[in-house]
Amino acid sequence: MTTNQKLIIAIDGPAGAGKSTIAARLARKLGYINLESGAMYRGLALKAIRNDISFDDEAALLALAQNSQIRLEPTREGNRVFLDGVDVSQRIREQDVTSAASRVSIHPAVRQWMVARQRELGVGGGVIMEGRDIGTKVFPDAEVKIFLDAHPEVRQERRILQRTETVGQVESQRIAAELQERDLRDRTRVASPLVSAEDAIIIDSSHLSIDEVVDKVEELVRKKLGN
Numbered sequence: 001m002t003t004n005q006k007l008i009i010a011i012d013g014p015a016g017a018g019k020s021t022i023a024a025r026l027a028r029k030l031g032y033i034n035l036e037s038g039a040m041y042r043g044l045a046l047k048a049i050r051n052d053i054s055f056d057d058e059a060a061l062l063a064l065a066q067n068s069q070i071r072l073e074p075t076r077e078g079n080r081v082f083l084d085g086v087d088v089s090q091r092i093r094e095q096d097v098t099s100a101a102s103r104v105s106i107h108p109a110v111r112q113w114m115v116a117r118q119r120e121l122g123v124g125g126g127v128i129m130e131g132r133d134i135g136t137k138v139f140p141d142a143e144v145k146i147f148l149d150a151h152p153e154v155r156q157e158r159r160i161l162q163r164t165e166t167v168g169q170v171e172s173q174r175i176a177a178e179l180q181e182r183d184l185r186d187r188t189r190v191a192s193p194l195v196s197a198e199d200a201i202i203i204d205s206s207h208l209s210i211d212e213v214v215d216k217v218e219e220l221v222r223k224k225l226g227n
């Protein structure tokens, strides 16, 4: 299904719900671009680690953001991420950056800077952006809003399966604990916590395949487009 009408599709939800996979698949089907807003927070978090800047220092983090170039390049599989011109796509998925991204994202000034950049990326539509506050803050007028959720155990299991090496029990427990901690921080922070927009369609992906979720969202998009 391709169309000339270029919508904005917002997909929010917790880690492991399947947002990036769904966004990438759907983008391919619709001829849209998929943008992972979380990768921008990850880029900033990596720069903070490298510059030894405290994750609690809001002013220093904002200054760091203002002096950074964080670029997303949509691909068929997801986003490649460039920090100051260097490809950091692999590095930003590592555990220390994952945890740091959740910590730097609690600061209102950092969020304001990120939201402004993210809105620039949505100019012209034809965009599927995924994150935590896309339907509530970045694009409150998005034509299609999805809140993609899944049971915590399912999300933990997916994270474990994403690993290429075999994961033992201790490592599994660590992954589960990390996900729980990040969930709690993302949902309870004061600035733009992870919540479903009032007008979002909630999809629970716990017992659905990727194709089934993509079909559901595509159906909603088709309805919006009136065909």
Ligand code: DC
Residues within 6 Å of the ligand: 015, 037, 038, 039, 041, 042, 098, 101, 102, 105, 130, 131, 132, 133, 134, 182, 186
């Ligand atoms: O989607 P992700 O796992 O790559 O996101 C990493 C962290 O970034 C997440 O724990 C919270 C933060 N984030 C956010 O606060 N707002 C967004 N729109 C996207 C991510």
